[in-house]
Amino acid sequence: MEQRFDIAVIGGGVVGLALLRRFAIAGLKCVLLERGSDILSGASKGNSALLHTGFDAPPKSLELRCMKAGYAEYLRIRQKLNLPLIESTAIVVAWNEAELTALPGIVEKAHKNGIADVRAISQTELRLKEPELAKNALGGVFVPGEHIIDAWSAPLAYAHQALAHGAVILRNAEVTDGEFTGEEWTLASKQGKITASVVINAAGNFGDLVEAMARPSPFAIKPRKGQVVVFDKPAYKLLRAIVLPVPTARTKGVVLFRTAFGNLAVGPTAEDQDEREIATCDHDTLEKLKSRAVEMIPALAAIDVNAIYAGLRPASDQKDYVIEAVKDRNWITVGGIRSTGLTAALGIADYASQLYEKNFAKLPKKPPEPIWTPVPNLSEGRIRPFMMGGEIVCHCEHVTRGEIAAALEGPLPAGDMGGLKRRTRAMMGRCQGFYCSAHIADITKGRFDGKP
Amino acid sequence: MESHDVIIVGGGPTGLSAARRLTDLGIRNVVVLEREAEAGGIPRHCGHLGFGWQSHRRLWSGPRFAEELRKSAKGLDVRTATTVIELSKDGQLRVQGSSGISEMKARHVLIATGTRETPRSARLVGGSRPQGVMNTGALQQHVYLYHNKPFARPVIIGSELVSFSALLTCRHLGIRPVAMLEENPRISAQRPGDLIARFAFGVPVRTSAKLISIEGRKNVEAVEIERRGKRERIACDGVIFTGLFRPETALFPTGLPSEKFSSAGNASGPLKTSGECWLQGAGAAQDIARRLA
Ligand SMILES: Cc1cc2nc3c(=O)[nH]c(=O)nc-3n(C[C@H](O)[C@H](O)[C@H](O)COP(=O)(O)OP(=O)(O)OC[C@H]3O[C@@H](n4cnc5c(N)ncnc54)[C@H](O)[C@@H]3O)c2cc1C
Numbered sequence: 154m155e156q157r158f159d160i161a162v163i164g165g166g167v168v169g170l171a172l173l174r175r176f177a178i179a180g181l182k183c184v185l186l187e188r189g190s191d192i193l194s195g196a197s198k199g200n201s202a203l204l205h206t207g208f209d210a211p212p213k214s215l216e217l218r219c220m221k222a223g224y225a226e227y228l229r230i231r232q233k234l235n236l237p238l239i240e241s242t243a244i245v246v247a248w249n250e251a252e253l254t255a256l257p258g259i260v261e262k263a264h265k266n267g268i269a270d271v272r273a274i275s276q277t278e279l280r281l282k283e284p285e286l287a288k289n290a291l292g293g294v295f296v297p298g299e300h301i302i303d304a305w306s307a308p309l310a311y312a313h314q315a316l317a318h319g320a321v322i323l324r325n326a327e328v329t330d331g332e333f334t335g336e337e338w339t340l341a342s343k344q345g346k347i348t349a350s351v352v353i354n355a356a357g358n359f360g361d362l363v364e365a366m367a368r369p370s371p372f373a374i375k376p377r378k379g380q381v382v383v384f385d386k387p388a389y390k391l392l393r394a395i396v397l398p399v400p401t402a403r404t405k406g407v408v409l410f411r412t413a414f415g416n417l418a419v420g421p422t423a424e425d426q427d428e429r430e431i432a433t434c435d436h437d438t439l440e441k442l443k444s445r446a447v448e449m450i451p452a453l454a455a456i457d458v459n460a461i462y463a464g465l466r467p468a469s470d471q472k473d474y475v476i477e478a479v480k481d482r483n484w485i486t487v488g489g490i491r492s493t494g495l496t497a498a499l500g501i502a503d504y505a506s507q508l509y510e511k512n513f514a515k516l517p518k519k520p521p522e523p524i525w526t527p528v529p530n531l532s533e534g535r536i537r538p539f540m541m542g543g544e545i546v547c548h549c550e551h552v553t554r555g556e557i558a559a560a561l562e563g564p565l566p567a568g569d570m571g572g573l574k575r576r577t578r579a580m581m582g583r584c585q586g587f588y589c590s591a592h593i594a595d596i597t598k599g600r601f602d603g604k605p
Numbered sequence: 606m607e608s609h610d611v612i613i614v615g616g617g618p619t620g621l622s623a624a625r626r627l628t629d630l631g632i633r634n635v636v637v638l639e640r641e642a643e644a645g646g647i648p649r650h651c652g653h654l655g656f657g658w659q660s661h662r663r664l665w666s667g668p669r670f671a672e673e674l675r676k677s678a679k680g681l682d683v684r685t686a687t688t689v690i691e692l693s694k695d696g697q698l699r700v701q702g703s704s705g706i707s708e709m710k711a712r713h714v715l716i717a718t719g720t721r722e723t724p725r726s727a728r729l730v731g732g733s734r735p736q737g738v739m740n741t742g743a744l745q746q747h748v749y750l751y752h753n754k755p756f757a758r759p760v761i762i763g764s765e766l767v768s769f770s771a772l773l774t775c776r777h778l779g780i781r782p783v784a785m786l787e788e789n790p791r792i793s794a795q796r797p798g799d800l801i802a803r804f805a806f807g808v809p810v811r812t813s814a815k816l817i818s819i820e821g822r823k824n825v826e827a828v829e830i831e832r833r834g835k836r837e838r839i840a841c842d843g844v845i846f847t848g849l850f851r852p853e854t855a856l857f858p859t860g861l862p863s864e865k866f867s868s869a870g871n872a873s874g875p876l877k878t879s880g881e882c883w884l885q886g887a888g889a890a891q892d893i894a895r896r897l898a
C-alpha cells in the first residue's frame with residue numbers, strides 16, 4: 154500500500170479507534186495500523202467494561218478531564234451506535250471500622266472532581282440497596298453515575314464509524330520503523346510503507362517503544378496485570394451496583410461488577426510485570442479472587458465460574474496520561490492510558506483534536522452530521538437476534554448462526570477467533586466451547602489466515 | 606399458549622427413550638425439545654464402540670446408537686433446533702425456535718439435558734490462553750463430526766472413563782497424546798485403564814501430577830505440572846480437559862416442584878452410561894405416566 158494520509162494512528166485499541174473516528178469524522182484522510190490480527194489485541198481486549206464518572210480520579214489531572222469528556226460523549230452518541238448502558242451505580246463499601254473512617258474523604262474528593270451526586274450511605278441503606286452483600290458491610294459511598302458498558306462493541310462501533318468516513322484500518326500491520334522528512338512521515342509496516350503528515354502514537358503497552366521513533370520517550374511503560382474471575386449467569390441478579398473497595402495504602406481490594414452479558418465478575422488484580430503482551434492467570438490468585446467474592450456475596454458459593462481472564466493496563470512511570478503534541482516532529486503522543494482508557498477514549502480523542510488544531514492545522518469548523526454505524530447488540534436486557542428466530546450455534550450465550558456469519562463479513566470482519574468472540578460472545582459461556590467450538594471452527598475454516 | 610401433557614427438554618438417549626415409552630404407554634401429547642439440529646445427544650459424536658447393549662443388545666458406535674434412537678422416535682413430536690431458554694416453577698417454558706420466542710406449558714416437564722465436562726476456566730487453571738485447549742466433548746466433535754485435527758500431541762488431563770474416550774478419539778485421526786495426567790495418586794477409571802493406555806496407545810499415565818499452568822502464545826507450547834513437590838514442563842500442542850461432569854442445568858431454577866418437574870439421565874445424579882440413561886428415561890416415563898393417569 155503506497156498511500157498518503159493526513160493522519161496515521163499507530164495502535165488499534167479503544168484509544169486508537171476513538172482517535173481514528175474523531176479525525177475521520179472531521180474529514181481528514183486517516184489510516185490506523187494495528188500489529189495484531191484484529192483490533193483490540195492489546196489492553197482493550199480484556200478490561201472490566203466500567204464507564205467511570207471520575208469521582209476517584211486524581212483531581213485536576215488530564216486523566217480526569219478526559220474521563221469526564223469521554224463519559225459525556227459516550228452517553229451522547231451511544232444510542233446512535235446501538236451501544237448499551239447498564240445503569241448500575243457503584244458503591245464504595247467499607248468492610249471494617251478503619252475503612253468507614255475513610256468514607257468522608259472519598260465523598261469530598263468526588264465533589265472536588267465535580268461529581269456532585271456522590272454521597273455517603275448508612276449500613277441500613279446499603280442493605281436495602283444490596284441485600285445479598287455479607288453482613289459485615291458497614292456502610293458506603295454511593296456513586297449513582299458509574300455504569301457498565303460493552304467494552305468490545307464500543308470500540309468496534311468507533312471503528313465502523315471511522316470506516317464509514319473513509320478511514321483505512323490495517324491489521325497484521327506492526328509499525329517497525331518511521332522516517333520523518335520534516336514534512337511527513339513514512340512508516341514501515343508489515344503491510345508496506347505508509348506516508349502521513351501527522352502520526353499519533355496510541356500503541357498502548359508498546360507506547361514508549363513506538364515513541365522512540367520520534368524522540369526519547371518521556372514515559373516508560375510499566376504493564377500492570379489484572380486478573381478477573383467471571384461467574385455464571387445466575388449470579389447477575391445477586392448484585393446491582395458495582396462494589397468498589399475503599400482504597401487504602403496497605404491493601405488493594407477488588408471490584409465486584411456485573412457485565413453487559415449478564416454475568417457477575419470479581420477483579421481485577423493489580424500486578425506489575427515487564428512482559429508487555431502476555432497476561433497469564435495463576436491458580437492461587439484466581440482462587441483468592443473467587444473466595445474474596447464469596448466473602449462479599451455468600452450466595453456466590455453455589456455458582457460456577459464461567460470464565461477467567463487477565464488483561465494488561467498500559468500504566469507508565471508518570472502519574473498522569475501523557476498526551477502531547479511534538480510540533481517539530483508532526484507527532485502526537487497518547488501514552489500511558491492505564492486503567493481508565495475505555496471511559497476516557499472519546500475524551501482523549503477530543504483533547505488530541507485540540508492539540509492537532511493548536512499545533513498542525515485547523516479542522517473544519519462545522520463538519521456535516523456524521524454517518525452513524527450502529528453495531529449489533531450483544532448485551533442482555535435488549536433485543537438480541539436469537540429472539541427473532543434463527544439457528545442458535547453457541548447455546549450458553551445464545552449466539553445465532555446469522556450473528557457469526559455477520560461477524561465474518563462487512564468492512565471489518567473478525568481477524569481471528571478472539572475477534573469473532575468479541576464480536577458475538579460465542580464460546581464465552583459456561584461450557585467454553587464444549588458444545589459449539591468444533592462447529593464454529595468448521596464455520597470459520599480457512600478464514601483466519603492473517604489478511605490485512 | 607401451546608400446551609402439552611409432557612414436554613421433554615433434551616433429545617439425547619434419556620429424552621428419546623422417555624418419549625418413546627410415554628407414547629407406548631398411551632400418553633399422546635408428548636413433545637421433545639432439542640436444541641441441536643439433530644437429536645441423539647452426546648452419542649452423536651462418540652465415534653467409538655461401546656453403545657447399544659442395554660437397549661438393543663448390540664455393540665454399536667455412538668453415532669450408530671444415536672441413529673437407532675432417532676429411528677425409534679420416528680413419528681414422535683421431536684423438535685430440533687429448539688432451545689428451552691427458561692423454566693418457571695409453574696411449569697411454563699420460554700422456548701426459542703426458528704420463528705423466535707414462544708411460551709409453552711405442560712402438565713409435566715422432564716429435564717433430560719445431559720451433562721458436560723468442566724472446562725479449563727472453572728478449574729481455575731492458570732497460564733496464558735492459547736488455542737488448542739478443549740474438553741473431550743469438543744474434541745469428539747472436531748474429530749468425528751468435522752474431521753478436523755486440532756492438534757497432534759496434546760496432554761490429557763484426568764483419567765476417568767471419558768479420558769480413555771479422549772484417547773480413542775485421538776487415535777482415530779492419528780493424534781498422539783504425550784501423556785495422561787492424573788492429579789490423584791491412582792487413576793480414576795478401573796485398573797486396566799492405565800495398562801490399556803500404556804500398551805495399546807503408548808501413552809504414559811502419570812499420577813500425582815497436578816497441572817499448574819498452560820503456556821503458549823498462539824498455540825499451546827507446553828504445560829507446567831507439579832509432581833511430588835517438583836515442577837516440570839511437558840512440551841505439547843494441546844490440552845484436553847476430561848471429566849469432572851457438570852449437569853447442563855445451570856439455567857434452571859433450583860427447588861422446582863416435583864409434581865410438575867422431574868429429571869433423568871445425566872442431567873441428574875452421578876454420571877451414567879448411555880445405556881443406563883436409556884433405561885432411566887424409560888423409568889421416568891413410567892413414573893410420569895402413572896402420575897398423569
Ligand atoms: C483488567 C483491566 C480492567 C480495566 N477496566 C477498565 C474499566 O472498567 N474502565 C475503563 O475505562 N478502563 C479499564 N481498563 C483500562 C483500559 O482497558 C485501557 O486503558 C485501554 O484499553 C487502553 O487502550 P489503548 O488503546 O491505549 O491500548 P491498547 O488496547 O493496548 O491498544 C494499543 C494497540 O497498539 C498495538 N500496537 C502496539 N505496538 C504497535 C506497533 N508497533 N504497530 C502497530 N500496532 C501496535 C497493540 O497491538 C494494541 O492493540 C482496564 C484495564 C485492564 C487491564
Ligand SMILES: Cc1cc2nc3c(=O)[nH]c(=O)nc-3n(C[C@H](O)[C@H](O)[C@H](O)COP(=O)(O)OP(=O)(O)OC[C@H]3O[C@@H](n4cnc5c(N)ncnc54)[C@H](O)[C@@H]3O)c2cc1C
Nearest residue numbers: 615617618619639640646647689718719742870871878879
Ligand atoms: C464427552 C463425553 C463422552 C461420553 N462418552 C460416553 C461413552 O463413551 N459411553 C457412554 O455410555 N457414555 C458416555 N458419556 C455419557 C453420556 O452423558 C451418556 O452416554 C448419554 O449421552 C447421556 O444421555 P442424556 O440424554 O442424559 O444426555 P445427552 O446425551 O447429553 O443429551 C442431552 C440433550 O439435551 C439437549 N439440551 C440440553 N439443554 C437443552 C435445552 N436448554 N433446550 C433443548 N435441548 C437441550 C442437548 O442438546 C442434548 O442433545 C459421555 C459423556 C460426555 C460428556
